[in-house]
Amino acid sequence: MSASLNLEKTAATLLIVDSDASAREGLRSVFEGAGHRTIAVADAPSALRLLRNEPCDLVMLEAELPEVDGLALCRLLRAQPAMQQLPLLVFSANDSEGRKVEAFSAGADDYIVKPSTPGELLSRINSHLNFAQRESQLIGTNRELQFLADLGRGLLRTLVPEQVARRVAGATYEGTNAALCACAVRNNGHDLAFCVFDREGNAESSALIHLERLEKWLVSTHSTTPDLLTNKREFLLRDQVHECEYVVPVRFGGKNVGALMVAFGSRAECTDAQRRMIDAAAQQAALASHISSLYLGARESAATLAEEVDRRTLEAEMHERFTEAIIDSLPLSLYAIDRNYRIVAWNRNRELGELGLPRGEALGRNIFDVLTKQSRELLQREFSKVFSTESVTENGETNHWLISKIPMRADEDDQVTHVITVGENITARVKSERAVARAEKLAAIGRLAAGVVHEINNPLATIAACAESLEKRIEEGAFNDSPEAEDLREYLGLIRDEAFRCKTITNGLLDFSRLRSGYRVLINLAELIKSTARLVTHQQRGDNVQIVVEAGDDLPNVSADEGQLQQAVVALATNAIDAMPEGGTLTLRALRRGPRVLIEVRDTGVGIPPENLTKIFDPFFTTKDVGRGTGLGLAVCYGILSEHGGRLDVRSSVGAGTTFTITLPVADQSVSPAIAGG
């Protein structure tokens, strides 16, 4: 915006109002001699009429005019807003102070007393003209400033290109008295936002704009400065009326981001002042458009960002739920703690069972407060070990839980941040493994036994045959002469007997390996244990074992294979005696317990160490020296009792003694004993 205050001496249009023709002529020649243009009228009404149609730069009027006098004319002129700045010079022959005062009060700018010299006249006129020029410039400047201040304030409130275009077009239209005013501003998406203001109002459509010409104009290299178009074919605005267009590029960052197009009815209307205002408006539009594009960009990325955050959050939530679901579905019980021993995870399986606890009650709490049943010291040690050594610790407990403590790193740090404890119930697995192992061993024994037995029978047959043959010869009197004949006969008999006894033993072994069920009868348990006592009493090496028999009176009978059951109890009693080489007490007890009967074989001997307790029923397990025990005794008992639907349990403490307990179901007394299926 240029506010030039150079006082140009341009030719002005002067209006002379004097009733005297010669006076008019005189003034006329003076003014025109100075290069001004003059119009002369004789009276006030003519002056008024003239001024309505023709703008003048100064009015020189005679104070005394017919009908409406000069001062009245002054007042009339001043009453019109458009005539406020018009210099009014009154000249008069009257030199009185009163008249002068009156003239100034009427609105005159100067009072010149006739006669005056041309020089004086011209000086005064120039002075007033200059003054008027300055004033109008100032007012113009003021108006421009006002316009720009208003536009600027208005643009503060605009955020989007459409609003910028509207404000700029509107303000410019009003501020310039244009016929048509349009503003185009690019938004971030390379579209143009328009607003066109004209007589009919405003529109945001581009109907009144030659769009292709505008686009071309915008990218043209010439369009860096304002352009004044007078060729209708080049006009950017569609209108029948206007004759010239002032087009200013809206530029920011060295690029055209839009245009401000103002159409004027005539070339003359497009003054310098107007152009300055439009330029300034365009500059403001540029800044506002840049800010609005920043705003749009920020809004977009905020929206995108918000969307992205939502999406990521949802994804993370879903992932978390998914992981939780996996952990909950595991048939293991699982919990995890962080380095502060706080519980951070607790799966569904861990909520169940005797030691179970609902997740809500576990999360966040200190693990030692929750696992009150385990030794804090031991737990702490296990956790510390995992935290520091990063190895998995496992321990199987007697009730067959495999507890593994596993290190976990939440991020890929070096440090272990959490310990996950996983509990797997492997009881069933362990039991079945043992059962399978036992079954395999038994099967192996069976095969071994069958083979051995068969092998042995042959030599036994030979032995028996030889002995029998010799016995026969003795019967026939072959050795009668010999004094040893008696011994011969006796020993041969023994040989034969022992050979057949071997057969019984091996048959027993074969029976075991085939687990053939024998003939079952109702057994009186009291009798059973008494006969056992009798049988084993001769086993002991010395006489230092005391045998105690306790049998309740209400003992019901059991249905069993007598031989096998006796064999089992005898085996247990024999073991008991073997456990007391220095002597002790063997107690044989039989008692009823509900629907079952118990037979207890208790000794006060060396006891069985805990690590052996699970192995004693395994075939071939023996702690005796080679050749002394086959390790089959307890396995056989176990097998016999299982066959009878019973159980064999053991309790022992080293140094104090051992108790074996046989449990058998009470026989159905009403049923007569039947042969069990083979």
Place this chain on the structure above:
Amino acid sequence: MNEQRDARLLIAEDEANLRLVLQKELQRLGYRVQAAPDGEAALRKLEESNVDVLLCDINMPRMDGMELLRRVHERPNPPEVIMLTGQGTIETAVEAMKSGAHDYLTKPY
């Protein structure tokens, strides 16, 4: 068994000692006794001469007692067969009897 003292016997048994004792004692009782160490040898002997009773072990190399039993019954005029064995299972006994054995003894006898 005491009636026909001049009956001809054949013992098929792979245990040498037992074979010896049996042959000796049965000859002492008056029988004419031949012996073979396995099923194949026993069959050869059967072809050479007539036999009235065959005492036969089950477990023998080359040809076992059950197979021998079956082959014997394919021949015309088979001897009576008595199975002698160290295996005392009911199953083998039944099978032997089905295959035509006259009797069945388990060692030692």
